[in-house]
Amino acid sequence: MAEAPLRLGLVGAGRWGRNYIRTIAELEDVVLARLASRAPDAAALAGDGCAVAADWSELITAGDLDGVIVATPPATHADIV
Numbered sequence: 001m002a003e004a005p006l007r008l009g010l011v012g013a014g015r016w017g018r019n020y021i022r023t024i025a026e027l028e029d030v031v032l033a034r035l036a037s038r039a040p041d042a043a044a045l046a047g048d049g050c051a052v053a054a055d056w057s058e059l060i061t062a063g064d065l066d067g068v069i070v071a072t073p074p075a076t077h078a079d080i081v
Contacts, residue, residue, distance in 0.1 A: 006030045011056045012071035013037035013045055020069050021045055034059045
């Protein structure tokens with residue numbers, strides 16, 4: 001029986017976030033399920049099947065992720081985590 005893919009969320013779609021998006025897309029059995037970003041092109045970057053929200057707290061409280069990557073400026077990490 002195949003296991004369900006690892007569902008990841010990503011906070012931030014800036015320079016580092018875009019690197020994570022590309023890397024996750026190349027991984028087997030891993031999907032970017034949620035993205036929190038205010039970037040206007042966030043939905044296009046994330047691809048089909050990825051829920052996009054402007055507010056990172058929506059991603060954190062969704063409850064359907066196996067892990068979350070924080071790719072925002074370092075000064076924001078403490079509040080997000």
